[in-house]
Amino acid sequence: MNTRLTTEVLQQETRTFRGTGGVSAECRCRAFHPAFRDARTGIVYLSRYADGRLAPLHLLAGLPADLAVRRDGHGRVLAVDGAVVAGFVRDGLFYTRDEAARAIARDDAASGAC
Numbered sequence: 259m260n261t262r263l264t265t266e267v268l269q270q271e272t273r274t275f276r277g278t279g280g281v282s283a284e285c286r287c288r289a290f291h292p293a294f295r296d297a298r299t300g301i302v303y304l305s306r307y308a309d310g311r312l313a314p315l316h317l318l319a320g321l322p323a324d325l326a327v328r329r330d331g332h333g334r335v336l337a338v339d340g341a342v343v344a345g346f347v348r349d350g351l352f353y354t355r356d357e358a359a360r361a362i363a364r365d366d367a368a369s370g371a372c
Contacts, residue, residue: 262327262337263294268344269318271355280355281364282315282346288365290346290358292316296325297341302352308334316344 261267274279281287282292292305305313306320307353313320319334328337333345345354353361 261340263318263342263344264328264337268318271344275355275359278359280359285346285358285362286314288348288362290353290362293347293352294321294338295343295345295352296339297343298328302347304347313328318323319364 269285275281277284279288282290285320292313293302294316295296295302301319305316307317308319310320318326318338321335321338325333325338325342327339328335330336343354345352348352348358348361
C-alpha cells in the first residue's frame with residue numbers, strides 16, 4: 259500500500275461511490291459515521307476536525323500526527339500513510355466504502371430507504 263491517502267484521493271472516492279451509499283451524505287441516516295482504519299494496526303479512528311470535534315465527512319486533519327506523511331506550510335495534513343483506509347463505523351464495526359454501500363443496499367431492500 260504505497261499510495262498515500264490525500265484530500266484528492268478522498269474526493270475521488272466520493273465521486274466513485276456517489277449514489278451507492280458509500281459516501282457520508284448518503285449513509286449518515288443509517289448511523290454510519292465517517293472513519294479511517296490503519297490496515298497495519300487495525301486501529302479505527304472516527305473522522306474529526308483538527309480541534310477534535312467529530313466531523314460529518316472524511317477529514318485528514320483529525321488523524322493522529324504519526325500517520326501524517328505530508329503537511330503544508332501551516333502544518334495542515336495533506337497526506338497520510340497509504341495503509342490508512344477511509345470508511346465508516348456503525349455499531350462499533352468498521353466498513354469500507356464498498357462494504358457500507360452493500361450494507362445500505364441490503365437495508366434498503368429489507369426496509370426501504372431513509
